[in-house]
Amino acid sequence: MTALDNAALRAATGAANGEQDRRAEIYRSAARIFHRKGYHATSINDIAAAVGLTKAGLYYYIKGxxxxxxxxxxxxxxxxxxxxxxxxxxxxxxxxxxxxxxxxxxxxxxxxxxxxxxxxxxxxxxxxxxxxxxxxxxxxxxxxxxxxxxxxxxxxxxxxxxxxxxxxxxxxxxxxxxxxxxxxxxxxxxxxxxxxxxxxxxxxLNRGEDSNAGNPARTGQPAKETRE
Amino acid sequence: MTALDNAALRAATGAANGEQDRRAEIYRSAARIFHRKGYHATSINDIAAAVGLTKAGLYYYIKGxxxxxxxxxxxxxxxxxxxxxxxxxxxxxxxxxxxxxxxxxxxxxxxxxxxxxxxxxxxxxxxxxxxxxxxxxxxxxxxxxxxxxxxxxxxxxxxxxxxxxxxxxxxxxxxxxxxxxxxxxxxxxxxxxxxxxxxxxxxxLNRGEDSNAGNPARTGQPAKETRE
DNA sequence: GCGAACCTACCGGGCGGTCGGTAGACTACT
DNA sequence: AGTAGTCTACCGACCGCCCGGTAGGTTCGC
Structure with a gap:
């Protein structure tokens, strides 16, 4: 199953070339998981599984x-x-x-x-x-x-x-x-x-300034003292 | 040393009364450490040490x-x-x-x-x-x-x-x-x-409003068109 | 047959959590 | 006054698990 996922993944990415693509994919996956669960709550296994590798296999690409x-x-x-x-x-x-x-x-x-x-x-x-x-x-x-x-x-x-x-x-x-x-x-x-x-x-910006220069429409209300 | 710290701590808090104070102190310490290191990077031991207890001692006060x-x-x-x-x-x-x-x-x-x-x-x-x-x-x-x-x-x-x-x-x-x-x-x-x-x-707020109602001082400059 | 790209199996260690105790303060009874 | 029992507030030792990381293959395309 892991091997299949792996193969499917390769096919999906376009069967292009090797190492750099894979490494980029690993970083992208890791980023997504770190983002979702937090760095400390994410295990190396989580990342490995997400890219269809075992932990040891992942370590071929990363240092730690x-x-x-x-x-x-x-x-x-x-x-x-x-x-x-x-x-x-x-x-x-x-x-x-x-x-x-x-x-x-x-x-x-x-x-x-x-x-x-x-x-x-x-x-x-x-x-x-x-x-x-x-x-x-x-x-x-x-x-x-x-x-x-x-x-x-x-x-x-x-x-x-x-x-x-x-x-x-x-x-x-x-x-x-x-x-x-x-x-x-x-x-x-x-x-x-x-x-x-x-x-x-x-x-x-100060009041009295137009905040969106060069943008038409939205000139609804001129600066005006209407306070109380 | 732990026992000493513990005693000193009690004395410092005023030797008042027991459980509620201690529990509050634990929560406060834990909050500080969670804040500094993050929840997952903080161990129960970290918290226990910070309040002068062992891990097992801490579990007298908390459920998990x-x-x-x-x-x-x-x-x-x-x-x-x-x-x-x-x-x-x-x-x-x-x-x-x-x-x-x-x-x-x-x-x-x-x-x-x-x-x-x-x-x-x-x-x-x-x-x-x-x-x-x-x-x-x-x-x-x-x-x-x-x-x-x-x-x-x-x-x-x-x-x-x-x-x-x-x-x-x-x-x-x-x-x-x-x-x-x-x-x-x-x-x-x-x-x-x-x-x-x-x-x-x-x-x-729209431009032209005074943003700090009822606040004296800081009326340095009325809304005025000075653009360009 | 050789290197790139993986795997299985394992390691030491730290984790959250539990267990069985116990010192000592505080009653309760005689 | 003495002592037996009880309860609070802890501790040392331990458990099973999973962690990051590694050693030593194995497979496979070239």
Whole structure:
């Protein structure tokens, strides 16, 4: 049965070529299971079974449980770098940059939250050196957002908000998506991304600013003092 | 040494009375350790040692590891009910109610995040029935926030925001505090609570509203169109 | 016949949990 | 006052299980 699954799996992936595909599949499976059950609650056997191998067979591909976790987290950070940070870094205007960050990060999570979520939930499963590495990269990301908020403040678009608190709060909002969003749920992924992005922007911007530049419609109500 | 620690501990607690104090201390210690290392990475021995008992001694007070977790989560939900939901339920005005919710929840986390954080991070450690219980109570809380957002929408203070997405996003922002806030850090707990509350309100409100009703000071700049 | 890709069988160890005890405080009876 | 019984609050030793990891094959395509 195991052998059959294995063969079926190979056929399904297209019978292409060997080692790299298999290894990638292992990482993907492991990420999914770590995400669902948590790192410590997941056994090497769980992962091996999920990819149609025995434990010993799995060890042909991986060095150990902790290396596997570190590899997944590294992959997730790479994803964040490539799909969020780098594209955003090329955006000059701070507000547009912030929108880019939030939207791209949120989209990444609605598409496949496994690795990204493990990245924040399983840090204590790493060896100290590996943990330091990941935490450093995470801090860089938060600093990048904080710097963007500081730039917005310098433009007068943000008043009286500590950039660090702002950055963390936005990150919290985004990361939390993976806890409640279901691809098969009531809401479409793109809608969720749009909603969250709009909330994030208006959370940090001064009143009286248009939060969604370049977006037609939705100019419903001009800034107006109607209080009491 | 264990016996000494034990005795010292008793003396320190005031040599008051027995079982309830001890049990409370156990829950508190366990919550702290679960929070720091995670439920699955924490052994019964860890907890026993932390309270100056052997494993067998600890089992005099608890029924098992999962019951301990459930008890802690139940306590955390009770805290949330008593300190956040009930007080907020007595507030009629939706905006003030929302401010109450966010501020009180955030304050709870800056004061002692252990139990509250376990509540959201260790759900998969529970037995199915217990998990259903806790998840139900959590859903009630999110619904409560969503209803408040819906009420704000009916007042015209919120436009085009899905109450559910809004509620989840705010919760994410609040819960995330426990990941970055340190009591001994640069920022004062009250400042953080105030900042996050302000962000939360302006995240959901239309521009042109004053986000901190009844709060003197901090009226630095009236809503004004200064764009470009 | 040789290496890549696996397997079976096993290891030491730590886990959650239990069992049978027991020191000592506190009654209860004589 | 003495002592027998009882109960609370623990402890040392142990159990079975499963964990991460490994040693030493075996199969199979080239």
């Amino acid at each position: 449980k902790q290396d596997l976790l570190f590899a997944i987290m590294g992959f997730a950070m790479d994803q964040l770098d490539e799909q969020v940070i780098e594209p955003a870094r090329r955006v000059e205007d701070p507000q547009t940059r912030l929108e880019t960050i939030v939207a791209r990060h949120a989209r990444l999570i609605t598409q496949d939250s496994s690795a990204l979520t493990i990245l924040v939930n399983e840090l204590e499963g790493l060896l100290p050196d590996d943990r330091a590495d990941i935490i450093g990269r995470q801090r860089d990301y938060v600093d990048f957002i904080a710097d963007t908020l500081a730039a917005l403040r310098d433009e007068g678009k943000v008043l009286g908000l500590d950039p660090t608190v702002g950055a963390f709060s936005l990150v919290g909002m985004i990361l939390w998506i993976s806890r409640w969003y279901r691809a098969d749920g009531r809401l479409d992924g793109d809608e969720v991304v749009a909603e969250v992005t709009r909330m994030a922007i208006s959370a940090v | 590891k999962q019951d301990l977790l459930f008890a802690i989560m139940g306590f955390a939900m009770d805290q949330l009910d008593e300190q956040v939901i009930e007080p907020a339920r007595r507030v009629e005005d939706p905006q003030t109610r929302l401010e109450t919710i966010v501020a009180r929840h955030a304050r709870l986390i800056t004061q002692d995040s252990s139990a509250l954080t376990i509540l959201v991070n260790e759900l998969e450690g529970l037995l199915p029935d217990d998990r259903a219980d806790i998840i139900g109570r959590q859903r009630d809380y999110v619904d409560f926030i969503a209803d408040t957002l819906a009420a704000l929408r009916d007042e015209g203070k919120v436009l085009g925001l899905d109450p559910t997405v809004g509620a989840f996003s705010l919760v994410g922002m609040i819960l995330w505090i426990s990941r970055w806030y340190r009591a001994d850090g640069r920022l004062d707990g009250d400042e953080v609570v105030a900042e996050v509350t302000r962000m939360a309100i302006s995240a959901v």
